[in-house]
Amino acid sequence: MTAATDNTPHQQHHAGMRVLSLCTGIAGDVAAFRHAGVPHEVAAVAEFDPVASAVLAEKFPGVPNLRDITAVNNWKDYHGRIDILVAGIPCQPYSPAGRQRGSSDRRDLSRVFCDIVAQVEPRFVLVENVPAFETVQQGRPFRAFGNALRDAGYAVGHRCIDARDVVAQRRRRLFLCGHRGEAGCAPDALLADAAGGLGRAVEGGEVRVSAAAGAAGGSSVLHPPRLGTLMASGSGMNRAGLKGHELDFLIVQEFPGHGLVVRRPTPIEALRAQGFPDDWLDGIEYQGRPLTDLEKYQLVGNSWPVPVAGAILREIAARWASLA
Numbered sequence: 001m002t003a004a005t006d007n008t009p010h011q012q013h014h015a016g017m018r019v020l021s022l023c024t025g026i027a028g029d030v031a032a033f034r035h036a037g038v039p040h041e042v043a044a045v046a047e048f049d050p051v052a053s054a055v056l057a058e059k060f061p062g063v064p065n066l067r068d069i070t071a072v073n074n075w076k077d078y079h080g081r082i083d084i085l086v087a088g089i090p091c092q093p094y095s096p097a098g099r100q101r102g103s104s105d106r107r108d109l110s111r112v113f114c115d116i117v118a119q120v121e122p123r124f125v126l127v128e129n130v131p132a133f134e135t136v137q138q139g140r141p142f143r144a145f146g147n148a149l150r151d152a153g154y155a156v157g158h159r160c161i162d163a164r165d166v167v168a169q170r171r172r173r174l175f176l177c178g179h180r181g182e183a184g185c186a187p188d189a190l191l192a193d194a195a196g197g198l199g200r201a202v203e204g205g206e207v208r209v210s211a212a213a214g215a216a217g218g219s220s221v222l223h224p225p226r227l228g229t230l231m232a233s234g235s236g237m238n239r240a241g242l243k244g245h246e247l248d249f250l251i252v253q254e255f256p257g258h259g260l261v262v263r264r265p266t267p268i269e270a271l272r273a274q275g276f277p278d279d280w281l282d283g284i285e286y287q288g289r290p291l292t293d294l295e296k297y298q299l300v301g302n303s304w305p306v307p308v309a310g311a312i313l314r315e316i317a318a319r320w321a322s323l324a
Contacts (some may be wrong), residue, residue, distance in 0.1 A: 028304035037309035157187030163305035275306030
């Protein structure tokens with residue numbers, strides 16, 4: 001029996017899922033594993049943005065950052081060592097906020113991702129993107145993406161899930177799941193089970209907008225019940241002018257003795273709107289200084305809705321455990 005055979009995922013199981021995280025951002029996927037209580041070990045992350053990379057270096061010392069995934073030439077070194085490959089591949093080529101050039105956009109990494117999957121051959125893959133990924137250019141790039149994963153030996157399914165019922169933000173995102181071999185159910189059914197179980201993904205099912213509530217003597221937020229979709233640009237959160245949908249970020253709050261106050265969300269509220277712990281960015285420095293509020297808004301807006309990803313990862317982990 002060869003060493004390569006000994007190390008294939010179906011032959012070797014770790015105490016937790018061994019994770020390869022691509023386009024990692026501030027590690028919303030790791031936060032989701034923790035949120036879901038799924039044991040895991042991060043083999044490597046890959047993040048090109050220098051500010052997000054500073055966050056990863058501080059939070060996960062000793063975990064290698066592969067940075068630009070287009071410049072890595074040793075993906076086969078991870079073959080047989082990864083249980084799940086997770087990626088929030090760039091959404092700019094598909095987002096309605098951009099020009100939606102799809103596969104013709106130089107920032108599109110969908111084909112690069114499929115090549116990596118074919119070399120690493122993880123048991124599971126999980127990808128997050130904007131819903132328009134499925135429809136831009138008449139859906140051709142999305143169909144090519146799914147077909148490339150199927151050609152690599154994966155059963156593939158996808159589902160759009162709105163995080164609005166479990167976080168204080170309207171955020172509809174497309175999740176694509178794939179697995180090699182038998183996993184107990186089809187990927188579409190796995191995602192459906194995760195969506196149906198979202199009520200269990202947030203303790204108490206509470207939606208919190210205000211970081212000041214309680215500390216301000218029982219102050220209450222009157223508007224909005226949920227923020228608009230957080231953007232990677234920080235739009236609506238940290239600039240003088242507001243227009244259109246950005247008005248969804250104006251919080252109207254009543255403070256006893258002071259009346260109504262109209263304000264913008266705080267960085268902690270942005271973290272909560274994505275389902276992160278309040279302290280996720282505490283103590284992080286970039287180039288020897290604390291992160292600015294704008295940097296925090298951008299980093300959080302570019303991340304995942306943690307409870308939604310956690311619900312999916314919980315379902316995946318249950319199938320993975322059954323393969324041991």
